[in-house]
Amino acid sequence: MPRLILAKIAATLALLATVLISTTTVLADETTVNYDIIPRPLADTAVLLRERALLDNLSVDIVESLTTEVGARRVGTDGDKRAIAWAQAKFRELGFDRVWTEEVPVEYGWKRGDASAEIVSPYPHHIVLTALGYSVGTGGDLSGEIAEFADFEALEAVPEGNSLKGKIAFVSYSMADFVPQPGDTRMAGYGKGTQARSRGHVVAAKRGAEAIIIRSVGTDNNRYAHTGSGYGYEDDVRKIPAAAISPPDAILIQNMLRRGKPVIFKMNMTSQITAAIKGANVIGEISGRLDPDNYVVLGAHLDSWDEGTGAIDDGAGVGSMMAAAALIGQMEQRPKRSIRVLLFAAEEIGLIGVREYYRANLNNLDQHLLGAEVDGGGGRPHTLISGVGENALPVVREMHKLIAPLGIAWSDANDATGASDMSVLGRAGMPALNFMQNSNDYFDYHHTPNDTFDKIIPADMRQLTAAYATMFYLASEMEIDFRK
């Protein structure tokens, strides 16, 4: 064990004495925990871990390290290669017992190139535009009259054919204006926004359009275009360029169109699809002292889009999950079962890393006792949602009581499958836990150049880390079958 870690443990033991005194009140509140379900020594150790995590800035320091020393890391780029090396080194520095990578082949790569756009008439303007992931380029300047569609459904409602010939389809739907209705799922506004981002270029091409631009899928009013998607063409449909424009520029174009004059748009993108590339999932393990071949898994994705430094997406996930496991690893003894942190490759272009992981681990899926992922920023957790069997449910409710003092509510839904990557494993049967987080500003920065370290709120990250550390420490210690 590195000397730094030993020194840290010594310092922490001193701290724990203080915490024991200062948390007396909290422990008193926690006498509602049923010690027949969670033995008192285990519950007390979990509380100490939680309080220690609340005081430890490690999760934030990890995000700072990743965003400063690596930055943008789209799969297959030099940044991605640096990220893979960084993650292995960081796991080792943090005292993980095993660290390894698993190669992830990706069928083709992509070069972003340059992107520029302007309104030619009736009023010349510079427009902020970004290529959507894996879009083809424009092959020089591409001009056309804007044909506006209020949303993806309106574009789809146009009969297939050539009615958009010579035109640039513009889907002006604003996620910022989305008002959830009863029955809407979480993320419904994002889901509606991403329809055109994911499929607009195919649908527009089938109607003859020369290109498609969409209002960025985001909640901000900044003059950034939000990139996203990837891997979206169909073999038998003409490949047209796809790009997002910034919210202020979308409003500008709508205000021009309201004047009743044709709006002529010119764009130039040198993006291009390239040969196959390789990424890698990076895995770190705190090995269990009694049953190392069964493990709880904490997930995040290591790749990011390429214009920001990927602090909230998904540096926050990398930082909180690495730190949660590292803090468990810094306790006096290893947990009974292993804790694995899975940092997935190529999430942004369609969960490619986790799918590869799933294929490779089909035979040992049952060894994944419980999983979770953070891929919604570093905001404060407010609600715990379980996704476990009926037998395990009363135990998880008791476990929740040990994080309730963090202001985290309990949801009865019991439908968690693990967010993002982890949902692939969750849907295949792996039990899951997840915290709903404050994500008010997440889609302000998401997939933009503005996703940078300064957007991380340290106190929130520490709280998030403490919540995961506590729950997964308990899960790794208790001999429970979480399966449905």
Added chain:
Amino acid sequence: MPRLILAKIAATLALLATVLISTTTVLADETTVNYDIIPRPLADTAVLLRERALLDNLSVDIVESLTTEVGARRVGTDGDKRAIAWAQAKFRELGFDRVWTEEVPVEYGWKRGDASAEIVSPYPHHIVLTALGYSVGTGGDLSGEIAEFADFEALEAVPEGNSLKGKIAFVSYSMADFVPQPGDTRMAGYGKGTQARSRGHVVAAKRGAEAIIIRSVGTDNNRYAHTGSGYGYEDDVRKIPAAAISPPDAILIQNMLRRGKPVIFKMNMTSQITAAIKGANVIGEISGRLDPDNYVVLGAHLDSWDEGTGAIDDGAGVGSMMAAAALIGQMEQRPKRSIRVLLFAAEEIGLIGVREYYRANLNNLDQHLLGAEVDGGGGRPHTLISGVGENALPVVREMHKLIAPLGIAWSDANDATGASDMSVLGRAGMPALNFMQNSNDYFDYHHTPNDTFDKIIPADMRQLTAAYATMFYLASEMEIDFRK
């Protein structure tokens, strides 16, 4: 008078009947007005004008028109020429009695060109950078080690000579972190921030630096660089490139420097200073019915920086001042004395338009009875500051009572000289009024690509317009000498 305006007046008269009823309570509060000083019919008309302005979106519509139909308009550019034509047409459309321009020669022009930057080592990153106004270019790639200075004073403290040879000076001062101390003037944080923006390239060059970059002068956390300054070289000092970087990138560089390794920065700017150009002040007048050769003046600047569409800087000033005068012009009769709206050229590069105006109007400065300018965005006005003679002060205090119902306080300072351009006339003796406004987000957007129409808050703009319309209507009707 155009038919549109006539129709609008008819509609407004109908509205006024309603307002008369709905404002009964407000009028009752206003019985504190001393009708010996402001005759009751005049006070009542001022209240009607105020209430009408609060319901009229004209100021917002003007900003929308300017930012949509013109957009960016740095002096000497095609956008500026379009703005000059737009302003004249808009004055006429709004029923102004006289509209004219006054040419403003500018000694040299500037081409922004392209700007890009990156950190080469220890960790490669793309950096968001913008040339400061009137900077020279880099003549190809320019690389150097970053030498950080906490603020302008720290840079100035380096003895002149060659100690910064081969280096790029980086002034990391953050306006966002400025905490006002007792005795600080308004705008002190901005003032401190602009020291390096205005003079850093001269001071750095005298110490041997190859270039200077500054943390943007702004209060936001967006990944935009704020441009500004202009016209800043000294003849006998080497001209080095000057640029601003975004706040997140400034933090990134500081975090790298903290690691103790040299940070190598590479920049490329193709900006260049060009031949002399011409701008124009555009002036619209609502001519007085009794004494047209004396006038109150409402100022704003028509030019903008070139990366946004100049909505808050200074579309908000153009919109509120044009609308305030137009609303006065839509009353049943012309005011006694004239109302002039002065839209100045070339404010952004050093108040050049107003200086030309001053030179041309030296002999009739006394005909400028009272002046004001809006150049701090479209935020809600909260405090009125006068800058008038002792004799006029009791009258202005009575006038203030008619806008106090808008939630506008009175300041005893009586030191207003008119903001921005107008301060040139104010310091030469012209009496002035100004409203302090809510400007919390002004320096978030200021001089960035993000200064766009969506940042205008319509209700605030209407309130601002109502305040100026009411005060300057009263001033134009009353036979008061406002002079100190």
